[in-house]
Amino acid sequence: MNPALTAAGAREWLQRFATAVDEHAAELTDLDRPIGDSDHGVNLQRGTRAVLAALEAADPPTPGAALTKAGSTLVSTVGGASGPLFGTLLRRTGKALGDSGSVDGAALATGLRAGLDAVVALGGAQVGDATLVDALAPAVEALEAGGSAAEAAEAAERGAASTDDLVARKGRASYLGDRGTGHRDPGAVSIALLFAALAGSGAGEGS
Amino acid sequence: MHVPTKLLDDPADAVTDALRGLAAVHPELTVDLEHHVVSRNHDHHGDHRPGKVGLVSGGGSGHEPLHAGFVGLGMLDAAACGAVFTSPVPDQVLAATTAASSGGGVVHVVKNYTGDVLNFQMAADLADDEDIAVETVLVDDDVAVTDSLYTAGRRGTGGTLFVEKVLGAAAEQGTALAELAALGRDVVARSRSFGVALSPCITPGSDRPGFDLEPGEMELGIGIHGEPGRRRVPVPATGVAREVARTSVAAIAEDMPLDGEDLLLLVNGMGGTPLLELQVLAGDVVAELTGRGARIARALVGNHVTSLEMAGSMVSVCRATPQLLQLWDAPVRTPALRWGA
Numbered sequence: 001m002n003p004a005l006t007a008a009g010a011r012e013w014l015q016r017f018a019t020a021v022d023e024h025a026a027e028l029t030d031l032d033r034p035i036g037d038s039d040h041g042v043n044l045q046r047g048t049r050a051v052l053a054a055l056e057a058a059d060p061p062t063p064g065a066a067l068t069k070a071g072s073t074l075v076s077t078v079g080g081a082s083g084p085l086f087g088t089l090l091r092r093t094g095k096a097l098g099d100s101g102s103v104d105g106a107a108l109a110t111g112l113r114a115g116l117d118a119v120v121a122l123g124g125a126q127v128g129d130a131t132l133v134d135a136l137a138p139a140v141e142a143l144e145a146g147g148s149a150a151e152a153a154e155a156a157e158r159g160a161a162s163t164d165d166l167v168a169r170k171g172r173a174s175y176l177g178d179r180g181t182g183h184r185d186p187g188a189v190s191i192a193l194l195f196a197a198l199a200g201s202g203a204g205e206g207s
Numbered sequence: 208m209h210v211p212t213k214l215l216d217d218p219a220d221a222v223t224d225a226l227r228g229l230a231a232v233h234p235e236l237t238v239d240l241e242h243h244v245v246s247r248n249h250d251h252h253g254d255h256r257p258g259k260v261g262l263v264s265g266g267g268s269g270h271e272p273l274h275a276g277f278v279g280l281g282m283l284d285a286a287a288c289g290a291v292f293t294s295p296v297p298d299q300v301l302a303a304t305t306a307a308s309s310g311g312g313v314v315h316v317v318k319n320y321t322g323d324v325l326n327f328q329m330a331a332d333l334a335d336d337e338d339i340a341v342e343t344v345l346v347d348d349d350v351a352v353t354d355s356l357y358t359a360g361r362r363g364t365g366g367t368l369f370v371e372k373v374l375g376a377a378a379e380q381g382t383a384l385a386e387l388a389a390l391g392r393d394v395v396a397r398s399r400s401f402g403v404a405l406s407p408c409i410t411p412g413s414d415r416p417g418f419d420l421e422p423g424e425m426e427l428g429i430g431i432h433g434e435p436g437r438r439r440v441p442v443p444a445t446g447v448a449r450e451v452a453r454t455s456v457a458a459i460a461e462d463m464p465l466d467g468e469d470l471l472l473l474v475n476g477m478g479g480t481p482l483l484e485l486q487v488l489a490g491d492v493v494a495e496l497t498g499r500g501a502r503i504a505r506a507l508v509g510n511h512v513t514s515l516e517m518a519g520s521m522v523s524v525c526r527a528t529p530q531l532l533q534l535w536d537a538p539v540r541t542p543a544l545r546w547g548a
Contacts, residue, residue: 039290039410043293076296081294081320083296083322084297170321175359177353179437
């Protein structure tokens with residue numbers, strides 16, 4: 001069953017994502033410790049909390065507007081590489097959704113594809129570089145193939161797990177060379193949380 | 208493990224409180240506590256010159272005095288201070304860019320980290336919307352990282368100080384935007400650094416260091432964010448400074464010929480190593496460099512580009528020219544670096 005998304009659904013998705021980031025902040029930071037600089041969890045948490053406040057204040061009327069607002073808020077509050085990358089993903093997805101009040105699964109997949117393309121253009125990472133793209137790309141592909149949000153979440157989870165054995169080619173983990181293998185990329189894990197939040201939001205129960 | 212006490216009021220407010228302190232003792236600087244931007248107070252200096260190219264840098268906090276400590280006459284016009292070890296967001300960099308703009312355009316000095324590059328790039332796009340021309344000088348002087356398709360490229364480290372000092376002086380002398388950026392890229396091309404950690408650092412609010420070093424180990428090829436380095440080796444029983452000097456200079460020399468060169472030399476402490484030890488290291492580094500046929504034209508020893516309380520060092524060199532030496536010697540008046548002014 002395809003996900004369908006309303007403004008309220010987008011709000012619930014982002015709310016669930018923020019809750020998941022809160023619950024996993026310490027774990028995300030621990031994942032960042034051996035390969036980065038131990039701050040992914042706390043930085044993303046600063047951003048998702050700001051997103052909830054911004055959505056409360058702006059009360060966006062459409063799912064596209066909600067995601068766009070969430071993305072620009074992440075860009076303005078997270079910093080590091082995660083801010084521009086996660087922010088661009090949501091902002092460009094939101095803009096691609098346009099101004100309709102409810103989008104079906106196909107439209108959401110198209111929107112997320114635009115977000116993925118923007119992330120790749122900005123960060124330059126491809127699948128296999130041990131970055132968040134390894135979780136994001138398979139999740140988007142699952143939705144494009146008509147899969148449910150739960151199936152997209154599973155694809156993201158598998159993609160995040162695949163970074164365990166990869167040598168990072170982008171971002172701070174790349175400085176480690178082979179010393180970086182054996183570690184899961186925290187950005188990819190956060191993407192898996194994002195899609196798990198989508199599945200949990202009930203978006204999969206729609207159309 | 209035992210976490211040493213930090214001299215803070217609230218770890219969550221470490222950067223804000225530090226900037227408030229900077230403002231309290233440096234009335235010649237303007238400190239924007241909302242954006243965490245430090246800029247020159249031209250009214251105070253009375254040296255505001257329309258058309259002067261603005262010089263802006265920034266990055267994560269935790270590297271003090273870099274960058275805010277280098278704001279002032281002859282160096283930066285503004286610095287954007289991110290969270291500890293986290294690049295500032297585009298809004299902060301834009302605020303710094305606007306503060307530094309006098310109509311002649313602005314040069315961004317950006318240390319080559321993915322986060323810094325992305326946020327400064329977004330800020331440059333925003334500045335363009337406000338008709339401020341921005342040129343970017345990317346600093347990637349760290350020889351510990353192989354620059355290849357398989358990494359994010361070399362990191363920006365100690366060489367950043369050379370770039371900020373030289374470009375600051377050139378901007379004061381009226382160098383135009385494109386020429387200033389080209390000069391900056393030339394300084395980067397002439398600069399190399401290599402760092403060694405003797406102990407890790409702990410970010411405020413965290414309960415553990417970014418990496419663990421067992422007693423008797425040192426970490427070679429470190430960056431400036433408490434992240435692990437390239438290699439871990441045993442600390443020699445004697446001659447530790449000599450070994451660090453030998454390793455650091457060898458890594459640099461392997462990458463850039465030093466024979467017959469006049470060098471700007473920075474023997475930099477990472478924050479937790481006493482000046483006494485840095486002076487020992489400086490003697491050993493000079494011996495290594497002159498042993499390879501280089502001459503020390505100017506040298507600076509101290510904690511300038513740091514990584515919180517990390518113990519260890521970074522050796523940075525820049526192959527100088529008469530023009531670069533003249534710009535290095537030009538007056539500078541900032542919280543952390545001042546001479547001739």
